[in-house]
Amino acid sequence: MPGPADGILVLDLSRVLAGPWATQALADYGAEVIKIEKPGAGDDTRHWGPPWLTDREGHETAESAYYLAANRGKKSVAIDLAHPDGQQLVRELARQADVLVENFRVGGLARYGLAYPDLAALNPRLVYLSISAFGQDGPDAAGPGYDAMIQAMGGLMSITGVPDGEPGAGPQKVGVAVADLMCGMYAVSSILAALLERQHSGLGQYIDLALLDSQVAWLANQNMNYLVSGEPPARAGTAHPNIVPYQAFATRDGHLMLSVGNDGQFVRFCATAGCPELATEERFATNRARVENRRELVARVQALLGERTTAQWLVGLREANVPCGPINDLAQVFAERQVVHRGLRIDLPHPRAGSVPGVRNPALFSRTRLEYRRAPPELGADTEAVLRERLGLAPGRLAELRACGAIG
Numbered sequence: 001m002p003g004p005a006d007g008i009l010v011l012d013l014s015r016v017l018a019g020p021w022a023t024q025a026l027a028d029y030g031a032e033v034i035k036i037e038k039p040g041a042g043d044d045t046r047h048w049g050p051p052w053l054t055d056r057e058g059h060e061t062a063e064s065a066y067y068l069a070a071n072r073g074k075k076s077v078a079i080d081l082a083h084p085d086g087q088q089l090v091r092e093l094a095r096q097a098d099v100l101v102e103n104f105r106v107g108g109l110a111r112y113g114l115a116y117p118d119l120a121a122l123n124p125r126l127v128y129l130s131i132s133a134f135g136q137d138g139p140d141a142a143g144p145g146y147d148a149m150i151q152a153m154g155g156l157m158s159i160t161g162v163p164d165g166e167p168g169a170g171p172q173k174v175g176v177a178v179a180d181l182m183c184g185m186y187a188v189s190s191i192l193a194a195l196l197e198r199q200h201s202g203l204g205q206y207i208d209l210a211l212l213d214s215q216v217a218w219l220a221n222q223n224m225n226y227l228v229s230g231e232p233p234a235r236a237g238t239a240h241p242n243i244v245p246y247q248a249f250a251t252r253d254g255h256l257m258l259s260v261g262n263d264g265q266f267v268r269f270c271a272t273a274g275c276p277e278l279a280t281e282e283r284f285a286t287n288r289a290r291v292e293n294r295r296e297l298v299a300r301v302q303a304l305l306g307e308r309t310t311a312q313w314l315v316g317l318r319e320a321n322v323p324c325g326p327i328n329d330l331a332q333v334f335a336e337r338q339v340v341h342r343g344l345r346i347d348l349p350h351p352r353a354g355s356v357p358g359v360r361n362p363a364l365f366s367r368t369r370l371e372y373r374r375a376p377p378e379l380g381a382d383t384e385a386v387l388r389e390r391l392g393l394a395p396g397r398l399a400e401l402r403a404c405g406a407i408g
C-alpha cells in the first residue's frame with residue numbers, strides 16, 4: 001500500500017536539523033526525497049560525532065548518530081551548487097519536483113539562480129519552503145542562528161530550569177534541539193497545506209518559516225499567561241505554572257512525575273496517599289486554591305511521596321487512575337512495555353553496517369501504512385541513479401560531470 005504522500009517529489013537542499021527533520025517526515029509518509037549534498041562534505045551533521053555508526057567489522061563509518069536521526073528514507077545526490085553545471089542539474093530536478101526545502105542564509109540561493117522566482121518560472125506548481133533563523137525580512141534577517149540561541153532569544157530558556165533561590169538555579173536549554181524540531185514540524189504541516197491548496201489553484205507558492213517565529217509560536221499557554229496577565233512567567237523547574245500538584249517528586253528510592261490535572265484526580269491522589277482529608281481542606285480543594293497555596297501543598301505532597309518507593313506509588317496511583325510516570329533514562333524508555341508493544345524502535349538495512357537502528361514516525365495510519373525501506377544514505381550513494389533516471393543522463397555525461405567537479 002503506498003504511503004499517504006506517495007507520488008510527491010521533494011528536493012531537499014537543507015542540512016543540520018530543522019529542514020532534514022521535515023523532509024524525513026515527508027519520506028516516512030511516502031514521498032520521494034532527493035537530498036542534495038556538497039560533494040566530499042555532505043550535510044554538516046555527518047561529522048557531528050561521536051558516536052558513529054560502526055560497520056560489520058566494528059570500525060567507525062562516516063555517519064554520525066546525529067546525521068542518522070534525521071535522514072531516513074532519502075536519496076543522497078552529491079551536487080556542487082557553486083558549479084554552473086551543478087546549478088543546472090538542480091534546476092532540471094526542480095522542474096519535476098513538487099516541493100523544495102532549503103535553509104541557506106537569506107538570499108544564499110539567489111546567487112546560484114536557485115531562488116524561488118528562478119525556479120517558479122520553470123515550475124509554477126513548486127512549493128518552495130525556506131527555513132532561516134529570523135525570516136526573510138526584518139532587522140535581523142541576515143543573521144545566522146542555531147537552536148540554542150533561538151531557545152534563549154525566543155523565551156524558552158527563561159521558563160526552563162530551576163527557579164531562582166533554589167540550588168542549581170538558572171536558565172537551561174532543553175535536552176534536544178526543540179526549536180529546530182518544532183520548526184521542522186511546522187514545515188511539514190505548511191508544506192502539506194500548500195499541496196492541498198495547489199489542488200484547487202494549480203499553483204505552488206513560497207513559504208517563509210523562521211526558527212524564531214516558530215519558537216515564539218509554540219510557547220502556547222506560557223505566551224497566553226504573559227499576554228493575559230502582563231507578567232512574564234518565571235522558571236518553575238518541573239512544576240506546571242497553572243496546575244498543582246504537577247511536578248517531579250522524590251520518593252523513598254528515586255523520583256516520579258505526578259501530574260494531577262483536575263480536582264477529581266486530587267481527591268483520588270489523597271485517598272491513595274492515605275490522607276483523604278487533605279482534599280477537603282479549603283486551601284487545597286480546588287486547583288485555583290492549590291495554585292495560590294502551592295508552596296505549602298507541595299511540601300505536604302513531598303512528605304507523602306517520600307514514604308513509599310517509586311514502584312509502590314506507580315502501582316497505587318495507576319490503580320486510582322491518577323496520572324504519573326517514572327523518570328526514565330533512554331535505556332529504560334526503550335525497555336518500557338508500551339514502547340516495545342508500539343514498535344517505536346526500527347532497524348533498517350545498511351550497506352556497510354548491516355543494519356541501522358532508528359525510531360519510527362509516531363503517526364499510525366489505518367489504511368496507508370508507513371513503511372521504512374531506506375536507511376539514511378551514504379554521501380552521494382544515489383547520485384548517478386537519480387540523474388540517470390530523473391534527467392536521462394548517459395554514462396558519458398555523468399563521467400564528464402564528475403570529472404569537472406559538478407557532481408561527487
